[in-house]
Amino acid sequence: MKNNELITRVTSIFRETFDNDSLVISAEMNADSIDEWDSLTHIRLIVSHEIEFGVKFSISEVNELENIGDFIKLLESKIDL
Amino acid sequence: MSIKISEYCIEDLYDGLSRRFEFVVTDQMMKNFSNISGDFNPLHINNEYAKLKGFDGVVVYGGLLISQISQIIGMHLPGDNSLWNGLSVNFIKPLMVGQKAIIEAIVVHVSKATSSFKLNIKILHNNVIILKGSAEVVIL
Numbered sequence: 001m002k003n004n005e006l007i008t009r010v011t012s013i014f015r016e017t018f019d020n021d022s023l024v025i026s027a028e029m030n031a032d033s034i035d036e037w038d039s040l041t042h043i044r045l046i047v048s049h050e051i052e053f054g055v056k057f058s059i060s061e062v063n064e065l066e067n068i069g070d071f072i073k074l075l076e077s078k079i080d081l
Numbered sequence: 082m083s084i085k086i087s088e089y090c091i092e093d094l095y096d097g098l099s100r101r102f103e104f105v106v107t108d109q110m111m112k113n114f115s116n117i118s119g120d121f122n123p124l125h126i127n128n129e130y131a132k133l134k135g136f137d138g139v140v141v142y143g144g145l146l147i148s149q150i151s152q153i154i155g156m157h158l159p160g161d162n163s164l165w166n167g168l169s170v171n172f173i174k175p176l177m178v179g180q181k182a183i184i185e186a187i188v189v190h191v192s193k194a195t196s197s198f199k200l201n202i203k204i205l206h207n208n209v210i211i212l213k214g215s216a217e218v219v220i221l
Contacts, residue, residue, distance in 0.1 A: 040166050043195040043219060050192055057194035 003076070010072060013048045017041060027069030053079050084152075087160030091196045091220050099187040100158040104149055106141045106178055114142050141176040146204055146212050153186045154218055158200065162221045166197060170214030174206070182206045189215075196220045 007025075015023045018036050031037040037045075049071075050056055055078040065071050087100075115121050123130040124140050131139045147170065154163055176182055183205045190199040197219045204212035 040219070043166055043192075043197050044217065046195045047190065047192045047197055047199065047217065050194075051190055051199070056192070059194050062194040 006072065006076065006079075009052060010049070010068075010075070013045065013052060017045050017048060025068050027072070028067055030067040049075065055079060084156050086156050087158065088162075089159035089220070091191065091193055091198070094159065094188050094191045094198055096188055096191065098158070099185060100153060101183055101185040102153070102157070103181060103183050105181050106145055106176065108178060110145060111139065111142065111178055114145050114148075118142070118144055120144070136175060136177070138177045141178060143170075143172050146170075146172070146176065146182075149182075149184045149204065150186075150202055150214070150216065153184055153202070154200070154216060158186050158188070159198075159218065159220055164219045164221055165216060166219050167217035168214065169216075170202075170212055172212055174209065174211040176204075176206055176211050180206055182211065186216075 011023070011025050014025050015021055018034060018041070023034075031042065046057060046062060053075060055075070057074070057078075061074055065074065111125060115126060120142065124134060124136075125131075125142050126139060128138050131137075147168070150168065150170075154165060184202065185205070186200045186202045188198055189201050192198060197217060200216045200218060202212070202214045202216060203210050
């Protein structure tokens, strides 16, 4: 999978989770950047990515994330690009 | 009725773990639900009306079927410390008052990172699926 394809799929999950078809994500964005990004939405985001990409994250991996950029790097490390 | 509550931790759960139980919706449950919900639609309370509309009798409230999902999550899988994060259901066929039904829930994705999991849920009557859905559940 190429990086731009990955970003497209991640963006699609974010748009569905936040019910916002025009949402554009960037590496610097985090939970402070989107009003609706609360703890339950965070769980849905993580689980949706696990199911979409067939991967599993650990508690420590998720706790160390600072922003979407970190999350995409973590995702890249778990799938074949 | 007293049911012992299960106490699953996220570490206890795995894909394929399932629970099921049988239930019957009674007239009293229908009356109670109309009062709780404020839904007095004749399809659910008037036998003659329901028959005119092509059913064998009054149709069980969809909300009462969802209440059985509440029981299977809140009491059985996982039971204690559970919180729903999402629910999606399709009502496939109607259930009539007094008919036996079986609810089945099966774990299909466990996320230890978020202490949450996904359940696929079915309700069957005479081995025919009448409700199909999925729930996202967090263990607090």
